[in-house]
Amino acid sequence: MSTINCNNCNHVFSSESNYYSHYLTVHKSNSTSIKKILILGGGFGGITVLREIEKNFKKSKVEITIVSDENYFLFTPMLPQVISGLLHPSNISTPIRYFCKKAKFLQAIIESIDLDQQLVTIQRSFDNKMRALEYDYLVLALGGNTNYFKNHNLEKHSFSMKSIEDAIAVKNHIILMLEHAAQTGNYELQKMLLTFVVVGGGFAGVETISEINHFVRHSISKFYPSINPKNINIVLISSKERILPEINEELSKKAWESMEKAGINILKNTRADDAGEEFVMLNNGEKLPCATLIWTGGITMNNVVSELKCEHGESGRIVVDEILRMKNRENVFVLGDCALIKDSNLDSFYPSTAQHAIREGKLIVENLKALFKNEKKLKKFSFHSIGVMAIIGNRTGIATIRGYSIIGITAWLIWRAYYLAKIPTLGKKLKISVDWATDFLLTRDITLIGTIKKKKIHFIHITDNVPSIKQQLSSNLG
Incomplete structure (x- = not known):
């Protein structure tokens, strides 16, 4: 009890x-x-x-x-860039205590x-x-929380994209799949290891799959000569007729074409109904072999x-x-x-x-x-976004701002400028700017971070005869 x-x-x-x-x-x-x-x-x-x-x-x-x-505020729009190694996790997270001048914080x-x-x-x-x-x-x-629609197999065998831990886990897993794929000459096994599936055709899914696509292809070209690039299979599953339903249909179509040109396979009107360690089952009966499944399909x-x-x-x-x-x-x-x-x-x-x-x-x-101030008249909420933006590839973005549609490097630059301005602290802004600048000169890091041990403290026993900190300091000084 x-x-x-x-x-x-x-x-x-x-x-x-x-x-x-x-x-x-x-x-x-x-x-x-x-x-x-x-x-x-x-x-x-x-x-x-x-x-x-x-x-x-x-x-x-x-x-x-x-x-x-959690003891930090997470800037979630940049979370996919942690997966691809473009940004360090701490650069998009700010301790909540930083904002507490008068307030008290409790984790x-x-x-x-x-x-x-x-x-x-x-x-x-x-x-x-x-x-x-x-x-x-x-x-x-x-x-x-991530909504798996009560499907326990999908929850068990997929990664979510809600936290820093999720992004680090996905990055580590991708690198591990590349290392495994580099050690086999079996075509079917290598293709299964190099199949990366993201479920969800909204902004989170599109930006996640775009970062994964660039990271995997770039890493293989630089570091994995034994891997056949033809075995790479990057798949986005959308339950709707198109991707990015938040934007107009014409821009959505252009985004689709740009992503397919970059090597991403998009499955429309498709759902993931089941999953195992090395497959995902689609609603059309197709069994898609894959070792990596990432779920961005809604919240509960x-x-x-x-x-x-x-x-x-x-x-x-x-x-x-x-x-x-x-x-x-x-x-x-x-x-x-x-x-x-x-x-x-x-x-x-x-x-x-x-x-x-x-x-x-x-x-x-x-x-x-x-x-x-004991005022009785309160303001009603009314707000309409002036636009939406997304990164859909390497130096490629899409944006719709005040009714104008933009695609390509211009939208990519607007995305970066806007979100960089929203980062809470000057220090984080500078660190992100440095990460983005060095990406033009250096290759992405493929260091595999192993399991990190965490010590859990469930019970602390304090006895009456333990001297106080003041007594211990006085004893040491004597």
């Missing part, structure tokens, strides 16, 4: 309800002078809210806390949210100890979001009003992947993109400022 430790007094409780009862009667603050703003999630939405609050609430009596299971797992009691239960990883965080205003920016909500007692919509996302508040909860704001936001102008829902999450975060903070 699991137990919950009170972080304030170390009492142990057999259930969450008993713990809440204890917390509410013993520890919960009754102070109304300091308002508590609690942000859950460290992605584009959560970090935007944090930065805007830090900027706009400098002199306000407010306690700001942000909770995330922990979010266990549950009690909307009625205005409490969030979190669990720290090393000893599973629970604690409760109270709030006056809650901002939910938890993002989503985690249990914390899906189990909330509120209205849910598509993929379990939380239905919000025009002010981005959870329905019937005036102090709970929701944004990013976990929010379902109606676009009344188009009679549809806003897409879950980084640029939308940033605008959503700014609006939420504007409305928080208004609430702190």
Whole structure:
């Protein structure tokens, strides 16, 4: 039976309800002078809210806390470039503590949210100890998980593309496949090892397959003379009639032609229905031999979001009003992947993109400022993207900006300039610029990083007779 430790007094409780009862009667603050703003999630939405609050609430009596299971903010648009070795992983990730001037950061797992009691239960990883965080205003920016549509074989035998660890794992796996392929003269085996399949015809899938295609072909030409380039098979699976449904049909067709010219095989109106260690089964009955399968086919909500007692919509996302508040909860704001936001102008829902999450975060903070001033009129969310962009090959991009379609090196340069400007710190901007500049002169690195050992600490025992740090320092000085 699991137990919950009170972080304030170390009492142990057999259930969450008993713990809440204890917390509410013993520890919960009754102070109304300091308002508590609690942000859950460290992605584009959560970090935007944090930065805007830090900027706009400098002199306000407010306690700001942000909770995330990772200690860094990840710039996801550049994640595919980590796979290809173009960028170092640390250059697209920024510690959340960097943004915390006034706020407090807690790296922990979010266990549950009690909307009625205005409490969030979190669990720290090393000893599973629970604690409760109270709030006056809650901002939910938890993002989503990879959606495998309850297909356990696809989940087991594929890589996802959501985190730094995912990108490093994919890169290592690709290099390992190249090393294996270099040691066999068997045609069928080499072709299976050199077949790389990405599922998903949206931006994530297209940019991932494009980076893999360039990395594999470039690496083989430079370092693997025993590999026959004709055995390379780079495959993108799209469930729709075309790729990149977010852009117009003409530009999508040009992107398709450019990618096929670069050596990428695109399967339209196709789904992956099953997978094993060395194959992926397609919905048309074809069994495609491959040792590498990468899944970018949609998102679903985690249990914390899906189990909330509120209205849910598509993929379990939380239905919000025009002010981005959870329905019937005036102090709970929701944004990013976990929010379902109606676009009344188009009679549809806003897409879950980084640029939308940033605008959503700014609006939420504007409305928080208004609430702190006791203003009743709050702003409604309305935003339409001026354009979308993607990298579709080596120094090749596509973009649609204010209705104009661009393809080729111009779109590629626009993509780089735009996203470089959005990187949070000057130091990271410089490092990325250096990585991009040296790529013109040097070959990509194919060093295979082996398994990294992690020491897990599940229990720390502290005895009463251990001297304090002050006593130890005094002893050493004596």
